Amino acid sequence: MNAFPAVADPFRRELVAHCYRMVGSVHDAEDLVQETYLRAWRAYDKFEQRSSVRTWLYRIATRVCLTALEGRGRRPLPTGLGGPRCDPGDDLVQPQEISWLEPFPDRDDDPATIVVGRESLRLALVAALQHLPPRQRAVLVLRDVLQWRAAEVAEALEISVAAVNSLLQRARAQLESVAPQEEQLIEQPEQRELLDRYVRAFETKNVAAIVELFTADAVWEMPPFTAWYQGRADIERHLRERCPAVPGGQRLIPISANGQPAFANYLRGPDGAFRAFNIQVLTIGPSGVSHAAVFLDTSLYAAFGLPEVL
Known part of the structure; x- marks a missing residue:
């Protein structure tokens, strides 16, 4: 058990990014990573090393996120509420019942972005992910962002490979309908x-x-x-x-x-x-x-x- 911090702590920041993609809140993501590490620490003596520590931690973090998302609404931006553009002269409305999407802080030499690329954290993409049901969201992030094999995702989510492929197909179709076109890069x-x-x-x-x-x-x-x-x-x-x-x-x-x-x-x-x-x-x-x-x-x-x- 004493070895756990040394092997697990290097992955903490990228796990925060993973949970952020899932839940759309940097505050919630940090809390969910704390829960992930608590569960992992308790189970570390039973870890059989059939996968890497990194994969094992991502598996736990994904399940923690899915549990946290049960019964929760998505975190939108105002443009994601489905309403028309507003007139600047109208009164500003601040509903208390909406939990909004939050930005994610970047850091230099950040493993959260080095591992899978900064584009996987772009605000438009994370906003679009919030339109997906939680399990579709998990499958799309694990397959298309982290590049896991379908069999690995199936094991992590305890579903069949056929179910993974079906969820991924639906997630990609839904994401394509809500995600804005990427801007061309500027020098x-x-x-x-x-x-x-x-x-x-x-x-x-x-x-x-x-x-x-x-x-x-x-x-x-x-x-x-x-x-x-x-x-x-x-x-x-x-x-x-x-x-x-x-x-x-x-x-x-x-x-x-x-x-x-x-x-x-x-x-x-x-x-x-x-x-x-x-x-x-x-x-x-x-x-x-x-x-x-x-x-x-x-x-x-x-x-x-x-x-x-x-």
Whole structure:
């Protein structure tokens, strides 16, 4: 039993990413990995090493996630609720009963992304996964993200190989119907130049300059509010009429989330202190910013290792 931490701890971060793909919440994912390690520690003396420790831990984590998802609703983004785009002049609605999708913090040399690639954590993909029933979600992640063989998935989920193949076929069909098209990649120097302009425009609250960086049909959404806007004109109206910041009243700290460029945005209060305001995760292509997911839950700052006050 004393050997368990040494053999199991190297996989902790990638297991958090795995659970995050399953449940859509970095907070829940960390709790589920704790439960995974507790179960694994209790069973370690019975581990027969017929598979690798990594595979064994993923098997336990997947079952823990499936148990946790029983009776739970999915974690959407506002665009995933099925409602139409909103008018920026409408009142903002914040329903208490919805648990929203959360962003996932990236780290340098992160095994969570080195093992299977950053694209497997992209916000649009994780949002699309939430549309799948839990067992379909598990099969698709194990087969298409982790590249397990059908027989391995069948053993992990205690179902037949035929059932795995059927669930995978349905999951792929459903994912294709809800997943947005991937943006073309943009070269790093061009992306850096665009992001520098984005920061300058936000920190000076130059709304015209901000909107210029968005594509014509860009989407702006901001959980926990159900509203979402599409197109430069509506995004501009929202920023002019709803955003409480004044020129010089925001500080954007560059971070990375879900394998995408992101910012922690701090808003200056009456006392002059800059406090946590929102986390913005951007999707960028050759034509500009096509999607901004703006998370107003400031409890997420701790998950990114960020202070609540600058």
